Amino acid sequence: MKHLIAPSLLAADFLHLQDEIEMINHSEADWLHLDIMDGVFVPNISFGFPVLNDIRTVCRKPMDVHLMIVEPQKFISQVAESGAYVMNVHYEACTHLHRTVYAIKEAGMKAGVTLNPHTPISLLEDILPDLDMVLLMTVNPGFGGQKFIEHSVEKTARMKEMIEKRGVNTLIQVDGGVNMKTGKRLLTAGADILVTGSFVFKASDPYQTIHELKNL
Numbered sequence: 001m002k003h004l005i006a007p008s009l010l011a012a013d014f015l016h017l018q019d020e021i022e023m024i025n026h027s028e029a030d031w032l033h034l035d036i037m038d039g040v041f042v043p044n045i046s047f048g049f050p051v052l053n054d055i056r057t058v059c060r061k062p063m064d065v066h067l068m069i070v071e072p073q074k075f076i077s078q079v080a081e082s083g084a085y086v087m088n089v090h091y092e093a094c095t096h097l098h099r100t101v102y103a104i105k106e107a108g109m110k111a112g113v114t115l116n117p118h119t120p121i122s123l124l125e126d127i128l129p130d131l132d133m134v135l136l137m138t139v140n141p142g143f144g145g146q147k148f149i150e151h152s153v154e155k156t157a158r159m160k161e162m163i164e165k166r167g168v169n170t171l172i173q174v175d176g177g178v179n180m181k182t183g184k185r186l187l188t189a190g191a192d193i194l195v196t197g198s199f200v201f202k203a204s205d206p207y208q209t210i211h212e213l214k215n216l
């Protein structure tokens with residue numbers, strides 16, 4: 001499978017959200033990544049359901065929703081109603097992860113589980129066959145524009161190895177500090193989907209940047 005590009009709207013100009021989403025619609029981006037933060041799980045607050053519901057009316061790419069919140073299981077039906085294609089929940093925020101993953105699927109979405117940089121991939125061993133996607137955080141979640149954490153490349157390679165050994169189809173998504181250089185290294189290590197916030201939205205030519213990321 002050719003890798004996918006999922007620009008993160010967190011780095012967009014919020015005064016011109018519709019224009020930013022139209023740009024994504026007309027670009028070679030595969031998905032639109034949407035970061036929901038609650039100020040508890042992460043030390044920042046972004047946007048919530050009213051914004052997500054409006055985005056849905058303009059966005060023509062599949063919506064990939066990354067919930068950086070405690071108790072994400074409480075919001076599964078709201079995320080589904082907002083039109084999300086993928087719902088990502090943090091491993092660290094879910095006590096009953098298996099139940100949550102199945103509830104996400106029953107609500108008609110793909111299920112993704114996200115790992116913070118310090119969380120070992122071995123913790124996914126028993127849930128891996130049930131997951132459509134694993135999202136490896138390559139920065140600490142909560143903010144755009146942070147420095148890429150180096151050990152993510154080697155972690156991605158180990159994740160890929162685990163997936164291949166188990167013979168499952170789980171996709172690997174990476175998020176944080178992704179640019180042309182780190183993106184290339186992550187793809188070589190086995191990543192399937194690159195999330196990119198500031199590198200795309202702060203670029204002088206976002207279309208060209210997305211095109212280049214797509215052709216890495």
Ligand code: DX5
Nearest residue numbers: 008141142145176177197198
């Ligand atoms: C961080 C978010 C990311 C963020 C990435 O907590 O999950 O999706 O937007 O931003 P960049 O690509 O600027 O590191």
Ligand code: ZN
Nearest residue numbers: 008035066175
């Ligand atoms: Zn994210």
